[in-house]
Amino acid sequence: MEINLISDTVTKPTKEMLDAMMNAKVGDDVFGADPTVNELQEKVAKMFNMEAALFFPSGTMANQVAIKIHTQPGDKMFCDKWAHVYNYEGGGAAFNSGVTSHLIDGDRGMFTASQLAKAVIGRGDIHVPFNRLVCIENTTNKGGGACWDFEELKKIQKITKDNDLAFHLDGARLFNALVAKNETTEQYGELFDTISICLSKGLGAPVGSILIGTKQHIEKALRVRKLFGGGMRQAGFLAAAAIYALDNNVNRLAEDHKKAQQIGEILVNCSYVKKVETIETNIIIFYVNDTIDPIGFINKMEEKGILLISMGEGKIRIVTHLDFTNEMLEKLLKELKNF
Template sequence: MIIDLISDTVTKPTKGMLEAMTNAKVGDDVFKMDPTTNELQEKAAKMFGMEDALFFPSGTMANQTAIKLHTQPGDKLICDKYAHVYNYEGGGAAFNSGVTCKLIDGNRGMFTAEQLQEAVADRNDIHVPFTSLVCIENTTNKGGGACWSFSELEKLQKVSKNNNLAFHLDGARLFNALVATDESPKQYGQLFDTISICLSKGLGAPIGSVLLGSKEHIAKALRIRKLFGGAMRQVGFLAAAGNYALDNHIERLAEDHQKAKEIGAVLESTSYVTKVEPIETNIVIFYVDDKIGDANFIQKMEAKDILLTPMGEGKIRIVTHLDYTNEMHEILLKELKDF
């Protein structure tokens, strides 16, 4: 038995999801004739109370499309130093949109309205790139699945609006945050100009993300998606998985969160772990004693068929997910205790 905790993207479609995919009604989505894809887009837009939505093959493409539609070459976007759009999207902001990133030194991937206000202070200086966009990531990946305070997001939106800045949410794991904080999608839909949500992480779909926004933004995003090579044909077979995920896999995220907290409790009790980051959702980030070393620890766990991933700076990451069973959980807890 391989216990794969590298990411929540390693899941396979459930039996119910596979049946939904097999039975999907499809058409040519380039001509907006795929009924299942249209259903997914309408479902997501309605869920967030936003005007429109567009299905993408990846969260990176959805985020990069949002960046391009909100900026002009030579502009600057503001994000946290841990942000996915800066660290893990291959330099796409620079390559695709010709924009630079101003990084805020936040806490676990989150910054304050005061920090944002300070970051835009030079916005009218012609010697520096023009700031046009603020990007938020919730939950924060590199920050260990941390959830933003909604009241702080409201303050950030106010600063953005007062400075005529677009406000984009990289919501790759937003449903984890919603379940953990008992907030609603519509709260977020009222706050952000655009939102990307991922269907292939905690929700268990094999592929796909959705970008939400106004009809004007999504019309522009459709052209950008085409430019990026993301136009798809009978993609309803994949959209059906997204529909099934939104209907069946949101509330169960609480199970992943509980398992993550139990893993964290065991790690806290061991002598070889020096620090465990606060655990709010399905991501556990911890550090082991220097005498052991993160690479060595990961290698030894792999020898026991337990797969973990390094996050740099000595961080080791565990991500719980749909395919991480109770049996796997008991094995992992025992191996961590006995290490």
Template sequence: MIIDLRSDTVTKPSKPMLEAMMQAKVGDDVFREDETVNVLERKIADMFGKDQALFFPSGTMANQTALKLHTNPGDQVICDKYAHIYNYESGGASFNSGVSCKLIDGNQGMFTAKQVEEAINPDAYYYSKTSLVEIENTTNKGGGACWDFNELLRIKDVCNKNQLGFHLDGARLWNALVVKNESTKQYGGAFDTISVCLSKGLGCPIGSVLVGDNEIMKDALRIRKIFGGNMRQAGYLAGAGLYALDNNINRLREDHKKAKEIEAELLKLSIIKKVEQVETNIVIFELNDDVDEKLFISRLANKNIYMISMGNKKLRIVTHLDYTNAKHEKLINNFSSF
């Protein structure tokens, strides 16, 4: 039995999802003739109350397209120091869009409207122009933490007053919606653009979607082409997305429950210095200074249990739909042996 908790992207399509994929009606999406892609894009646009949605092969490409839609070379983007667009997209913000990032020292990847106001550059020619605020919900490096929606609305007010765009990296937004009992329409009303992932948490083999209104999205298709992201018979992948939206959102509660139980077990271990508070499906914990991180990881790997190191003795566990009750029981039993 292999227990892979490195990410919620390691899942394999279920048999019903594979069947939905094989039944998809496809066409050439470069000509915008793939029926299933069109259905998926329309469905997600409607969910968020936006004019348009565009299907991407990855969340990184969706985010990078959003940055390019909102900015010009030389501009500056405000984001948290833990932001995915800054830490995990290979410097794409500077390479693709020629922008820099003003990093906010937030709390678990989240910051306040006041911090945004303080981060906006003065309106003088020798400063880079602040043009976009970007947030991530849930926060990956923040341990799957969920934003306070009222704070997001306050940030939106700051953006409106200062003519700034507002983009949401919603790679794990589905998790936040389930935990906070919030709606896609709420988020669609608060943000100019939103990227959502269909593989993280929802079990698809590939795919993310970017949504926005007509004005901001008018060049999205062209930018996706520039990035090499246009696909042909992509409906087989979109079919997985449609299945996931209909069947795999509410079950995220199971992943959250298991993550909370893992948190409780880790808190019992004397070798653990700290466990970040768990809200969704990510558990980040820190080993004591005298614990050998490599030895800890290899000891678990020898039992076919895998997790990821985040550096400085911090480790990450991510629960997902392929992490069964039997695997959960085995993990808990192994923790009790430390």
């Protein structure tokens, strides 16, 4: 039995999801003629009480298109030093949009409104980039699935409004945060100019992300998606999986969070573990003692059929998900105790 905890992107569609995919009505989405894609886009826009949405093959493309529609080459984007849009999207902000990134030294991938306020102050002459965009990530990937405080986000939004900055949410795992913090999609729709949602992580769809915003934003995004090669023709088969995921797999995210807590409780009592980051959702990040090589630890666990991943800087990551069963949990806990 292989236990893959590298990411929540490793899930396979369930029989019910596959049935929904096989029965999907499809058309050519590049011409806006796929009824199931249109249904998904309308559904998600309505969930967030926003005007429009657009289906993408990946979260990276959705984020990169959002950056592109909010900026011009030479502009400045503000984000946390651990932000996915800066660290894990291949340098796309610079390559695709020609923007420079101002990195804020936050905590677990989250900065404060006061930190942003200090960052946006300064000269505004021809020698410096135009301040144009603020990106935040909820939950934070490298921050261990941490959830932003909503009141802090409202303070950050005020700063963006006061300084004429666009506000984008990389919501790759936003539904994990919503379930953990008992928040609503409508709350987030009120705060942000654009939001990207990944459908192939905790929600369990095989492929796809969605970008939400105003009709004007999405019209621009449609053109840039075409420019980036993101048109997918009969994408309704994938959209059907996403609709099924949204209808059936949101509330069950709490099960992933519970399993993560159980793993954390074992790790804090393991003598070889130096530190376990605070666990809020489905991501566990921990550090082994200095006498143990983190990569060596990961390799040893792989020999036992358990796949983990390094996040650099000594961080080892475990991600719980839809396909991580109770039987797998018991085996993992046993192996961690006996390591």
